[in-house]
Amino acid sequence: MQLSHTRPVVSATFDEPNLVSAAGLIPLMALARKAGLRELADERMSVPTDKGANAGLKLSSLVAGMAAGADSIDDMALLRHGGMGKVFTGAYAPSTLGSFLRSFTFGHVRQADAVASRFLLNLAEHTELLGPDDARGTVMVDIDDTIIEVHGYQKQGAAFGYSGVRGLNALLATVSTDQSAPVIAAQRLRKGSVGSPRGAARLATDTLALIRRSQLTGRDVLVRADSAFYSHALVVAVLSASAQVSITVRMDAAVKRAITTIAEDAWTTIKYTDAIYDETTSTWISKAQVAEIPFTAFTSKRKTDQVPGRLIVRRIPDLNPKTNQGQETLFDTWRFHAFFTTTAPEELDTVAADQTHRRHAIIENVHADLKASALAHLPSGVFNANAAWLVCAVMAFNLTRAAASLTTTPALARAATATLRRKLINVPARIATSARRLRLHLPTNWPWEQAWSALYQDVLPARAPAT
Template sequence: MQLSHTRPVVSATFDEPNLVSAAGLVPLMALARRAGLRELADERLSVPTDKGANAGLKLSSLVAGMAAGADSIDDMALLRHGAMGKIFTGAYAPSTLGSFLRAFTFGHVRQVDAVASRFLLALGEHTDVLGDAQDTARVMVDLDDTIIEVHGYQKQGAAFGYSGVRGLNALLATISTDQVAPVIAAQRLRKGSVGSPRGAARLATDTLALIRRSRLAGRDVLMRADSAFYSHTLVTAALKAGANVSITARMDPAVKRAIASIPADAWTTIKYTDAIYDEATSTWVSKAQVAEIPFTAFTSKKKSEQIPGRLVVRRIPDLNPKKGDGQETLFETWRFHAFFTTTPADRLDTVAADQTHRAHAIIENVHADLKASALAHLPSGVFTANAAWLICAVMAFNLTRAAATVTTAPSLVRATTATIRRKLINVPARIATSARRLRLHLPTAWPWHNAWTTLYDAVVPNSARVT
C-alpha cells in the first residue's frame, strides 16, 4: 500500500462533528446496560456525594474507555470527541473520573468487587461468556499473580517483589472450560513486595462462590496453581468449597522421597516438546515421561488436617551443557516437575492429569492481555484508586469477551481483547440525523461487518436502534 499518485496533495482538518472512532461502543454499552452495570454501581457504591454523584455513569465511562483502548486517565478523553455526545450520555471528563477514583477507600474497592462479580453473573445470563447451560465440562479455576511495573516514588504500595521489578502485585482468578475462553472471576491489587499466597484463599473462596451462583453450578471444578500457592490454607479452602486442586508441589524432602520411591517401570512416555508419534506402536517417541504415586500433603499438620491425594511427576532429561568438554555421562539424569492433585484417578489418569495441569499456563495469556490494554499503566499515586482501576479493567475484559461470544464468530470467541477491539469496537462511523432518529454510517466492505451486525442486532433493542 502507498499514497495515491492520482491525488498527491492530502490535506487534513479536524472539523467533522458527526464522526466517531469507536462505533462498536454502541452495542457494547447496550450489552453492559442489559447486564445492569450502571444500576449495580448506583446500588452498591457509597462514594462521598461530592465525588461519587452518578457513580454508575462514572463507572460505566471508565469501563467503556478501557474497552475502547484507554490505558490511562487522560485516555478517557476518547469518549468525548466528534458525535460521541449524540449517542452517549454521561461521558465524563478525565479529571472528573480521576477525582472519582481517588475518593475510593478500601471499603469502596470491596463494593466495586461486588459490582464486578454480579456484573459477570449478569453477563453470563445474557450471553454464553460462561458457557451454555447444557454444557457439563469440568470448570477450571486458575489462580496466579503478576507484577505491574510502575514508575515514580509516589505510588502507594509500590515495591520490589519476587520478579525484581518495582511495581504493584495483581492477583487474579480466572474461570474457563473446554468450550469457554477464560474470564476473570475475582481480582485483588496488593503491594509489590507481598508474598504470592497472601489472600489467595479468600480469592479462591470468592471465585468458587461465584461459580455456585452461576450456570456453572453443579459441575466438577478443578483449581490449578503454581508452587507459590502450595499451602494448607488454600487447599483446605478449595476442598471445603467443593473443588479439587492441582497445585505444583515444592521440592521439599517429603516430595523428593516420594519421587525416589516411584518404580522404574511406572513411567509413561508422553507427548511433549519435539515428540514424534509412532504409528506402528501407537506410542509417542519422546524423552518426557510421567508417573504418579499416592501422597499425603502437609504431614506437619495434625492427622485430621492432612490431605490425601496423588503426586503426579513429570521428568525430562537434565541436559549437561559441558557434555562436549569431557567424558559423557554414564547414565541419564532427570529434572522432575511434580504437582499434587486431589482429583480421583478414575476421572483423570496420570497422562490426562499432567496435560490438564500444564494448561494452567492459560492464565499467563490473561495477564498479558490486561497489560497490553488497561493495565499498561496504573494511573494514580493512590493505592485504592489503582485497585478500583484494576477492577474496572477486569469488567472491561469480561464485557469485551461477552460481546465476542454473542457474535458466534470462531475467530473472535477466543481472540484477545486487542483483536476484538480492532474488529468490533474501534470501528469509525458517521452520525446522520433523520426524523429524530440517529443513523450510523459504517465503512463499506468492513471485513467483520457480519460479526458486528450480529452483535448489534442481538443487544440493541428496536426502540433504541441507531441504524
C-alpha cells in the first residue's frame, strides 16, 4: 500500500462534529447498562459527595475509556470528541475523573471490588461469559501476581519487589473453563515489596464465593498456583470452600526426600517440548517423565492441620553445556518440578494432572493483556486511586470479553483486548439525525461487520439496524 498520487491529500482539518472514532462503545456500554454497572456503583459507592457525586456515571466513564484504549487519566479525553456527546451523557473531563479517583479510601476500593464482582455475575447472566449454562467440567481458578513498573518517586507504595523492578504488585484470580476464556474474578493492588502469598487466601475465598453465586455452582473447582503461593493458609481456605488445589511446591528437604523414594520404573514418559509420537509403539519419544507419590503437606504443623494429597513430579534432563566438554557423564542428571494436589487419582491420573497444572500459565496471558491496555501505567501518585484504577481495568477487561461472546465468532471470544478493540470498539462512524433518531454510518467493507452487527443487535434489538 502506498499513498495515492492521483488524488493527493490537499488539506486536513478537524471540523466534523458528527464523527466518532469508537462506535463500538455504543453496543459495549449498552451491555454495561444491561448488566447494571451504573446502578451497582450508585448503590454501593459512598465516595464523599463533593468528589463522588454521580459515582455510577464516573465509574462507567472510566470503564468506557479503558475499553477504548485509555491507559492514563489524561487519555479519558477521548470520550469527549466529535459526536460522542450525541450518543453518550455523563462523559466527564479527565480532571474530574482524576479527582474522583484520588478521593478513594481503602474502604471505597473494597466497595468498588463489590461492584466489580456483581458486575461480572450480571454480565454472565446476559452473555456466555462463563460458558453455556448446561456446560460441564472442572472450573479452573488461577491465582498469580505481577509487578506493574512505575517511574518517579511520588508513587505511594512503590518499591522493588521479587522481580527487581520498582513498581506496585497486582494480585489477580481468574476463572476459566473448557468452554470459556479466562475472566478476572478478584483483584488486589499491593505495595511493590509485598510477599506474593499475602492476602491470597482471602482472594481465593472471595473468588470461590463468587463461583457459588454464578451458574458455575455445583461444578468441581480446581485452584492452581505456583510455588510462591504454597502456604497452609491458602490450601486450607480452598479446601474449606469444597474446592481442590494444585500448587507448585518449593524443593525443600521434605520434598527432596519424597522424590528419592520414587522407584525408577514408576516414571511415565509424557508429551513435552520437542516430543515425537511413535505410531508403532503408540508412545511419545521424549525425555520428560512424570511420576507421583502420596504426600502429606505441612508436616511441621500439628497432625490435625496437616493436609494429605499427592506429590506429582516431572523430571527432565539437566542439560548443562559444560558436560559436553570432555568425557560424557556416566549417568543422567535430572531437574525436578513438583506440585502438590488434593485431586483424587480417579479424577486426574498422573499425566492428566501434570498437563492440567501446566496450563496454569494461562494467567500470564491475562497479565500481559492488562499491561498492554489500561495497566500500561498506574496514573496517580495516590495508592488508593491506583487501586481503584485496577478495579476499573478489570471491569473493562471482563466487559470486552462479555461483548466478544455475543459476536457468535469463536475466535473473538478468546481474543486479546487489543484485537477486540481494533475489530469491535475503535470503529469510526458518522452520526446522522433523521426523525429525531440517530443513525450510525459505518465504513463499507469493514472486515468484521458481521461480528459487530451481531453484538449491536443483541444489546440494542429494538433499534434500527446499523448501516
